[in-house]
Amino acid sequence: MFQQDSLKGKTILITGGGTGLGKSMALRFAELGANIVITSRKKDVLEAAAHEIEKKGAKVFVQTSDIRKYDEIDSVVDQAWQHFGSIDVLVNNAAGNFITPTELLSPNAFNSIVGIVLNGSFHATQAVGRRWINNQRGGRVLSMVTTYAWTGSAYVVPSACAKAGVLAMTRSLAVEWAKYKIRLNAIAPGPFPTEQAWENLVPDGFEEKWKKRIPLGRSGRHEELANLASYLVSDFADYINGEVVTIDGGEWVSGAGEMNMLTEMSPEDWMKMAERFKK
Ligand code: HXC
Ligand code: NAP
Numbered sequence: 001m002f003q004q005d006s007l008k009g010k011t012i013l014i015t016g017g018g019t020g021l022g023k024s025m026a027l028r029f030a031e032l033g034a035n036i037v038i039t040s041r042k043k044d045v046l047e048a049a050a051h052e053i054e055k056k057g058a059k060v061f062v063q064t065s066d067i068r069k070y071d072e073i074d075s076v077v078d079q080a081w082q083h084f085g086s087i088d089v090l091v092n093n094a095a096g097n098f099i100t101p102t103e104l105l106s107p108n109a110f111n112s113i114v115g116i117v118l119n120g121s122f123h124a125t126q127a128v129g130r131r132w133i134n135n136q137r138g139g140r141v142l143s144m145v146t147t148y149a150w151t152g153s154a155y156v157v158p159s160a161c162a163k164a165g166v167l168a169m170t171r172s173l174a175v176e177w178a179k180y181k182i183r184l185n186a187i188a189p190g191p192f193p194t195e196q197a198w199e200n201l202v203p204d205g206f207e208e209k210w211k212k213r214i215p216l217g218r219s220g221r222h223e224e225l226a227n228l229a230s231y232l233v234s235d236f237a238d239y240i241n242g243e244v245v246t247i248d249g250g251e252w253v254s255g256a257g258e259m260n261m262l263t264e265m266s267p268e269d270w271m272k273m274a275e276r277f278k279k
Helices: 020-031 043-054 068-084 107-134 159-174 195-201 207-211 223-233 252-258 260-264 267-278
Strands: 011-017 033-038 060-062 089-092 141-145 182-189 244-247
Touching: 011 020, 011 068, 011 107, 020 033, 020 043, 020 195, 020 223, 033 043, 033 068, 043 060, 060 068, 068 107, 068 223, 089 107, 089 223, 107 141, 107 182, 141 159, 141 223, 159 182, 182 223, 223 244, 252 260
Parallel strands: 011 033, 011 089, 033 060, 089 141, 141 182, 182 244
Antiparallel strands: none
16 A cells, blocks of 8 residues: 555654554554654563564664653653654554443552553653654654544543543644644544453453444454554655544444444335335
């Protein structure tokens, strides 16, 4: 879909880039010519991912951080900037999430998720953004949210609150920082199978039920999301700012439309309706 040098010379920092969708994006960005920076808490996971990404011909910088702590992500940004000479793109991808009845949540459980998702995305955005502003150069931020950032969702209240906040940050800074040539967008994925998300979020027997909610009848493929992300962080998307792009096979609008359950009607049912109208 893309010319192989679409992201050539760009340095892209991906939080939580050692696993799941973060790693899939890193691999695709690397194929398209970018230098990659990945950070998260687990050094061994980051190093294994870096090895895979390097095989695509990319230069990779790795440093651990707990994104809940500003100083740790600020140090990653500082070291990566020195290593590559700048950072062009930040992808806010790191996340934590689990399902639980909300009345059972401890204050620390709520804070843990909001700390990773909302505070962490803010920390990384501010650490990179300040450098872009001080160096009078533009930049791009792409944040991973979900469709329940605007619909809300039962059983994931901390994540829903945090993702709604990340979306609000995206739209707010898209205006505030446009004068610095910094643009911010978000992707709202539906279900894309990854090890940790499935472990934390999908109870036994629910995967098939989940797929039935999706009009296209399947979950997302990592390369589909990685290609969308590649476009949004590239020069080709330079007039897209403050937007959230949903990639969910039609899942959330399917839950929203008043008459959408009529997709269950058979041709015979529609014939009967036609008879009724004639009468
Ligand atoms: C209730 C829980 C819990 C659970 C942990 N806690 N798991 N409460 N149900 N399943 C509570 C703990 O008891 C503790 O509170 C507090 O949360 C912090 O737990 P820790 O284990 O100390 O936290 P930490 O080591 O920081 O781990 C964070 C984590 C963990 C989120 C709990 O799962 C993690 O690191 N996850 C990262 C990967 C991940 O979650 N990926 C999924 C992203 S998917 P107390 O009070 O006991 O101290 C995603 C997709 C969304 O976002 C959309 C899908 C369509
Ligand atoms: P994942 O594999 O669980 O990745 C989450 C990453 O975040 C891990 O690499 C983890 O690494 C890192 N992380 C967690 N806590 C951290 C902390 N305190 N500091 C630094 N890094 C931390 O998740 P995924 O399924 O690929 O999801 C990626 C993104 O897409 C997330 O933002 C998620 O909310 C969003 N999303 C996913 C889906 C889906 O279906 N998969 C759907 C909608 C939205 P460490 O453990 O090493 O720290």
